[in-house]
Amino acid sequence: MSRIFALLLLCGTLLSAGCSPKSDGPQRYSLSGVVTYNGQPVEYGQVMLSPDRDKGNSGPASVARIQNGEYETFPGKGVVGGAFKVTITSDNPQNEYSDPIFPPYKTTVELPHEATTHDFVVPVK
Template sequence: MILLHKTLFSSIAMLLLILMVRGCGSEVKGPTRYHVSGTVTFDGKPVPFGYVRFTPDDTQGNGGPQGIATIRDGKYDTAKEGKATIGGPHKVQIYGISKEAEHAGEDDPALLLPPLFPGYTTDIDLPKENTTHDFVVPVSKK
């Protein structure tokens, strides 16, 4: 009889543990996020390294978390290196540096090289689905 109670108690405890663990983290918090990928060019060439930041445009009634992606050899993808975006109007900021500058300041911040271009900002309206978007950073006239 004691063995039956121990087995029953162990089974119930295991079931409760499984239900508690399964319940933790199953709820997605925040808005649905979507991945964005594409290319970034400057002066007709792929941007070697940098990042693209997607900020929901609150002046257009769009609020939520930012998305970000690393640019490598002219390509970016929030699914590979970054955070996905929400849909709707966004302010997009693009920063690009030469490939050599990617690790230049790790040991000595004085070795940081200048950017390829001043930070570039543009507006886009992202769909509420995974999408691609290519950016052409204009060459500023001096």
């Protein structure tokens, strides 16, 4: 009887280990917000976020599309929190060969280790 119990216990342990959720690296948090330029929402573009290794942050980079002035990271592909280098670009979806509204804008930001919002104002130069 104890052999059967031990075998069932072993099978149960193996099954529960195989059914546990898979970890794909560090915890990532959703990030969303508004991007404006010259007082107006940026219609289309991208927000690219890279952990600032110079400030001791590491982990995966993240990207979010800007649509109608708003951006949001893809589900499960958010940020890890901490210091980030940010590059914001603008696109013209009606004419992919036209000049962007502004040159790529680079800045830095400190983000919490939780889901949050952060608005970006691209300065006019």
